[in-house]
Amino acid sequence: MMMKNIEGLARILKVLGEPNRLDIVLSIGRNSRSVTEIVNLTNLSQALVSFHLKALRTNSIVRTERDGPFVFYTLPDKSLVDLLGDLSRAAAPLEASENHPHHEPKHHPKGFSGAGWRSGREREVL
Numbered sequence: 001m002m003m004k005n006i007e008g009l010a011r012i013l014k015v016l017g018e019p020n021r022l023d024i025v026l027s028i029g030r031n032s033r034s035v036t037e038i039v040n041l042t043n044l045s046q047a048l049v050s051f052h053l054k055a056l057r058t059n060s061i062v063r064t065e066r067d068g069p070f071v072f073y074t075l076p077d078k079s080l081v082d083l084l085g086d087l088s089r090a091a092a093p094l095e096a097s098e099n100h101p102h103h104e105p106k107h108h109p110k111g112f113s114g115a116g117w118r119s120g121r122e123r124e125v126l
Helices: 006-016 019-028 035-042 046-058 079-098
Strands: 063-067 070-074
Touching: 006 019, 019 035, 019 046, 019 079, 035 046, 035 070, 046 070
Parallel strands: none
Antiparallel strands: 063 070
């Protein structure tokens, strides 16, 4: 399969590579969520959630929907939830091998820790 928009894909992956943004996207999932709901689901501050939602909105990863005075965030393409689920399942064996007691450390490119987004905020992808 030939990718026609490598730069666009790289931009989206870079935006989603930030752990808080990924957590926010996973908390929205297939639903519409208010900022308050996202704050409660992620345990992030309202200011931090709003900051990251702006970046996600700017990059068309989330969109807003109004219902009277309320603003809700949703994913314009719900297939992103499926993709993140597939990536999560693909990452599981890699994480298991990294946590194996006899695991030899891998040499990662400069600036790459290999730790992924394991920060104790692991969210189930539905």
